[in-house]
Every structure is written in structure tokens, then in C-alpha cells.
Amino acid sequence: MKKSILIAAVLMSGVAMAAPVANTNFSPIATEIQEAKVKIEPDALPEPVKTAIANDASVSSLTISEAWQWATPEGTYQFKVVFDNGTEDKLSKKYDQEGNEIKE
Template structure:
């Protein structure tokens, strides 16, 4: 009887010692992401400032515009994403603000 009690006590003690320790780590912190609205527009609908910036760039003015998007920012301003068809599988993408300044990431 004493042996069986000793064996049971040893098993429970061993199981308690072998249990994995739980660590409280914040693996995925909560990210607050603001949603921006991205709307496809016609190339003709781009602001004149953006069009003139594109026309002034020697590397871009000969390329056709494949797609254009208007992206609404949280502060109410707009960004414009213009995708140029440069003849490659990966098309050339540029972003501009409302004043026609290129936004470099």
C-alpha cells in the first residue's frame, strides 16, 4: 500500500513538474488600421497638376496610362496612384498628391 501511494505521489509530482510553463506574450499586438478608400478613375479625371507632372517627366510622358486610382486619405485629401504600361509584365506604378508632387515610398 505504501509503495502504491509513493508511486502515485511521484507520478503526480512528475506530471506537475513536466507541465509546460505558460508565458503571457503578446504575439500579435492589436493594430489600428484606418481604411482608405481606393476608387478606380479614368486617366482624364486626374487633376491637372498630376497630368502636368507626368507630361514634364521625360521617362513617363511617352508611356500610356493603364489604370488610375483616387485614394481618399483620413484627413480628406486625395492621393492618386497611376499605373503606366511600360511593356513589361510588372507595370510601373507612381503615386502623386493633389498638387502633383510624386510620393516616394
């Protein structure tokens, strides 16, 4: 009887002392989305996006400092264009491949 109580006590204390295991599983979807975003040269932007920028009075006179491209789940592309407006907080806009601005 004493042995069975002692064994139960040892097992319970072992379970109580067990270190928690951290969950290190990361979502593969988030990784794929980050990897699909590619920095491109401003000259590589599609013509409809360049035309939309040229026709937008708020950004047509600004210099493009960065351009990014990524694929959407629908199989199209979207673009983020970062403009140098002379301040620390740069202006950025998103466009679809037809040159339509994506408002968030």
C-alpha cells in the same frame, strides 16, 4: 466524496475538450481604407497630376493603363497611376493632388 471527485473530473475534461474559438474580428479601419480606393479614368486625374506626368521624362511617353484615387486622413486625395511600359511588371507612381510625386 466520490461524487464530488467525479463531478470535478467531468468538468475538467469538458474544459480540456472545448474547441478553441477563432477570432473573426476584423479591423474596420482596414476595410474603410480599401473601400475608399476608387479606380478612375485617366482623364479624371487632376490637372496638376497630368502636368507632373507630362513633365516627367521617364513616364511622359508611356500610356496610362490604370489610375486610382483615395482620400487621406487629412482630407486630401492621393493618386496611383499605373503606366504600360511594355513589360509584364508595369511601372506605377503615386502623386498627391498638387502633382507632387510621393516616393516610398
